Amino acid sequence: MPTPAPSAMSSTSSEPHISASDARSTDQPRVVAGRREPWLLAVALFVGYAVVSVGRYRHLGQRSWDLGIFEQVIRSYAHLQAPIADLKGPGFNILGDHFSPVTALLAPLYRVFPSPVTLLLAQAALFALSAVPVTRAAARLLGRWGGLAIGVAYGLSWGLQQAVDFDFHEICFALPLIAFSLEALLAQRWRAALVWAMPLVLVKEDLGFTVTAIALVVAWRARQESPRAMRYAIGVAVFGVVALVVTLLLVIPSFNSAGTYDYWSKVDESGGGGPFDGLDTKLRTLCWLLIPTSGLLALRSPILLVALPTIGWRFVSSYPQYWGTDWHYNAVLMPIVTLALVDALGTARHSTRAWLRSYVRHLPAAVAAASLALTTSLPLAALTESEIYRKPERVSAIERLLAEVPDGASVEANIAPISRLTSRCRVFWITSTRGINPDFIALDNSRKRYRDVEGYVRSLHPQARYTVEGNVYGVVLLKRQ
Structure with a gap:
C-alpha cells in the first residue's frame, strides 16, 4: 500500500509549530483511520455497485451490445485465442477497434467463472478500489472526517454511477490507475505517480494523452525539489505521446480489416461535428463536472489539467453521445476532478481570505451532501x-427459451438475448453475419419493431429456412432447418 513521503506530511511555514512528539500523537490516529476506513468505504461501494449492475443484468436490462462484445473478447483471451468479437463482425479482432489489451487480466477469472456477471463484478471491484486512494489522499490533508466525506462524494459521484449502470467497459481499469497515480503525486512520490500512470496506455488508446498530462504535472511540481524526477516525468510525457501515435497509426490499423482507425470520422468536422456544435450540452457537462463534484474549487489545482485530454477529444468529436453526462464517458474524469479538489483544499485552507477559508472548511461536507442528494435520481x-x-418471471421464462440453444451454436441476435448467449455460443449482431447463415436467430420483439418476424428473417437469409421455436414475452427464437 503506498504511503506518503515524509515531506508530504511536514507542516508549512503558515502552520503553527508542532513538536515531534505532538505530531506523532495527533497524526497517528489519522494514519490508522486512513488505512482502515478507505477500505471499508470501498467494500460498501462495491456492494452497491455490484447490486445495481448485476440487478440490471438479472432484469435483462442491458442498454447496448458492449457487455456481449467484452465477454466475447475476454472469453477468447481465456482460451488463449486472439480477441475476436463476432458481434462487431465475423472474426473481427477487437484490437482493430480499440486498443485495450488490459482486459486480458480478467481472462483467468473468467475461465473459472464464465459468465457476464464475472465482468460486472470485476468492474464493480475496480471502481470501488479507486475510492481507496481518493479517500486516503483526502484524509492525509483534511483529517479523518474530511477525507471520508470526500471519499463518499467520489464514490457516489454521478460519473461513476452512470458507468456502473452501463454494462462493462475497459475504463474500469483506468480509474484505480489514475487515482493511485494522483494520490502519489499529492504525496510527492513522483516515481510512483509516473509508474501508476504508464499502464494507462494499455487501457485505451486515447489515454496516452492522459499519461502525458499526469507526467507534465509531475514535472511542474517536482521541478525545484527533484530535478531528476522532473527529467523522468518529461520522459514519461514523451512516452505517452509516442504510445498514442504508435497505437493509432500502426497498431490498431494493423488489426483493422480496412487498415485504418475507425474513429477518425468521429473527430472530423466534415462529419457534422466541431468544437462549437452542441455547445449548450458541452457547457452543461462542464458545469456537472465542476460544480456538484468540487464546488468549482478544483479550478485552483493544476491536477485538473489531467482532465483536458479526455474532455478535448470528446468535445471536438462529431458524435453527440460523447458530449453529455450519460453513459460511461465521464467516469475517468471523476478521480481527476475529486483529487484536484483535494489538492485545492490543501492549499486554499491557508488563504488570507477569510471567506475562502470558511468555504474550504465546509466544502467536503457540501460535496458529500450533493452526491447523496443527487443519488436519489441516479x-x-x-x-x-x-x-x-x-429476478422477474419474465426473465426466467426468456432464459428457459434461450437455453434451448445448444452450446457452441451460432446465433444472430439483438441486444436483449446477447448476454444470455455469449458465454457459450458464437453470437453475431443482427444483420451483420456477412453471408453466414447462423444456426439460430434470437430477436427481442417486445416493442413490436418487426411486424412479421419470419418475413424479416427471410429477407436477411433468403438462402436459408428458419422456423419459430418459441416466442416468450416478445423474445422470438428461430431455428435453421
Missing part, C-alpha cells in the same frame, strides 16, 4: 427498491 437509488433484488 442508478444507486435502485438500492432502495425491492425489485432490484428479485
Whole structure:
C-alpha cells in the first residue's frame, strides 16, 4: 500500500509549530483511520455497485451490445485465442477497434467463472478500489472526517454511477490507475505517480494523452525539489505521446480489416461535428463536472489539467453521445476532478481570505451532501427498491427459451438475448453475419419493431429456412432447418 513521503506530511511555514512528539500523537490516529476506513468505504461501494449492475443484468436490462462484445473478447483471451468479437463482425479482432489489451487480466477469472456477471463484478471491484486512494489522499490533508466525506462524494459521484449502470467497459481499469497515480503525486512520490500512470496506455488508446498530462504535472511540481524526477516525468510525457501515435497509426490499423482507425470520422468536422456544435450540452457537462463534484474549487489545482485530454477529444468529436453526462464517458474524469479538489483544499485552507477559508472548511461536507442528494435520481437509488433484488418471471421464462440453444451454436441476435448467449455460443449482431447463415436467430420483439418476424428473417437469409421455436414475452427464437 503506498504511503506518503515524509515531506508530504511536514507542516508549512503558515502552520503553527508542532513538536515531534505532538505530531506523532495527533497524526497517528489519522494514519490508522486512513488505512482502515478507505477500505471499508470501498467494500460498501462495491456492494452497491455490484447490486445495481448485476440487478440490471438479472432484469435483462442491458442498454447496448458492449457487455456481449467484452465477454466475447475476454472469453477468447481465456482460451488463449486472439480477441475476436463476432458481434462487431465475423472474426473481427477487437484490437482493430480499440486498443485495450488490459482486459486480458480478467481472462483467468473468467475461465473459472464464465459468465457476464464475472465482468460486472470485476468492474464493480475496480471502481470501488479507486475510492481507496481518493479517500486516503483526502484524509492525509483534511483529517479523518474530511477525507471520508470526500471519499463518499467520489464514490457516489454521478460519473461513476452512470458507468456502473452501463454494462462493462475497459475504463474500469483506468480509474484505480489514475487515482493511485494522483494520490502519489499529492504525496510527492513522483516515481510512483509516473509508474501508476504508464499502464494507462494499455487501457485505451486515447489515454496516452492522459499519461502525458499526469507526467507534465509531475514535472511542474517536482521541478525545484527533484530535478531528476522532473527529467523522468518529461520522459514519461514523451512516452505517452509516442504510445498514442504508435497505437493509432500502426497498431490498431494493423488489426483493422480496412487498415485504418475507425474513429477518425468521429473527430472530423466534415462529419457534422466541431468544437462549437452542441455547445449548450458541452457547457452543461462542464458545469456537472465542476460544480456538484468540487464546488468549482478544483479550478485552483493544476491536477485538473489531467482532465483536458479526455474532455478535448470528446468535445471536438462529431458524435453527440460523447458530449453529455450519460453513459460511461465521464467516469475517468471523476478521480481527476475529486483529487484536484483535494489538492485545492490543501492549499486554499491557508488563504488570507477569510471567506475562502470558511468555504474550504465546509466544502467536503457540501460535496458529500450533493452526491447523496443527487443519488436519489441516479442508478444507486435502485438500492432502495425491492425489485432490484428479485429476478422477474419474465426473465426466467426468456432464459428457459434461450437455453434451448445448444452450446457452441451460432446465433444472430439483438441486444436483449446477447448476454444470455455469449458465454457459450458464437453470437453475431443482427444483420451483420456477412453471408453466414447462423444456426439460430434470437430477436427481442417486445416493442413490436418487426411486424412479421419470419418475413424479416427471410429477407436477411433468403438462402436459408428458419422456423419459430418459441416466442416468450416478445423474445422470438428461430431455428435453421
